[in-house]
Amino acid sequence: MTPSIERKRWNRVVRFGLGIAAAAAVAGVSVAPGVLAQTMPAQTVPVQVTTSASTLMTVGQTTSVQSLTLAETEGPYYKTNSPEVTNLVQDGMQGTLTTITGQVLDQNGQPVANAFLDFWQANASGAYDNSGYTLRGHQYTDANGYYTLTTIQPGLYPGRTEHIHVKVQAPNGPVLTTQLFFPGVAQNSRDSIYDPSLLLSVTSNADGTQNATFNFVVATA
Numbered sequence: 001m002t003p004s005i006e007r008k009r010w011n012r013v014v015r016f017g018l019g020i021a022a023a024a025a026v027a028g029v030s031v032a033p034g035v036l037a038q039t040m041p042a043q044t045v046p047v048q049v050t051t052s053a054s055t056l057m058t059v060g061q062t063t064s065v066q067s068l069t070l071a072e073t074e075g076p077y078y079k080t081n082s083p084e085v086t087n088l089v090q091d092g093m094q095g096t097l098t099t100i101t102g103q104v105l106d107q108n109g110q111p112v113a114n115a116f117l118d119f120w121q122a123n124a125s126g127a128y129d130n131s132g133y134t135l136r137g138h139q140y141t142d143a144n145g146y147y148t149l150t151t152i153q154p155g156l157y158p159g160r161t162e163h164i165h166v167k168v169q170a171p172n173g174p175v176l177t178t179q180l181f182f183p184g185v186a187q188n189s190r191d192s193i194y195d196p197s198l199l200l201s202v203t204s205n206a207d208g209t210q211n212a213t214f215n216f217v218v219a220t221a
């Protein structure tokens, strides 16, 4: 926990404690130090204490708690021990050159440094390399939680819309296995695994390449 977060929490506790003390004074109830409203029998809780507790809840609700990125099926083509690379593109590779950038965040919206990301995908014809490691690679986020993947937009294969598989793991956190999708692909609506929350935000460039962004929100413990 950073000092600033710790200080905010402490200030909140102090504020809450003062609220209880003030309310208790109004109601003529003595409250031992450290005794919170929740520990008092319901019938003895003065109205003012309830008000104070509501204020605390309002403060708590302003804290940014983000939903975890949706998990998706791994599929049959994951391989362990992918190379550590951020560029999956090889000479002569077909497909639209795509640079994906984003951050790995925790549920408070804070960047996760040194998070593991392992990408794997089909080529532009919809085929996976299951004998080697073409279009497979892992990397780690930088100090600000950023990652960059240079790749090509994958093709369709039977039963699936275009997608990139990925595993994401904060240091000491659980592994998130999910998939990223491309906007404007007709097959998205016919793919039962597709979910709009996993859509890349894509910008097309004049030179025929494209840039995309996606931020992951993962559990950190």
Ligand code: FE
Pocket (backbone or CB within 6 Å): 075, 077, 122, 160, 163, 165
């Ligand atoms: Fe797949």
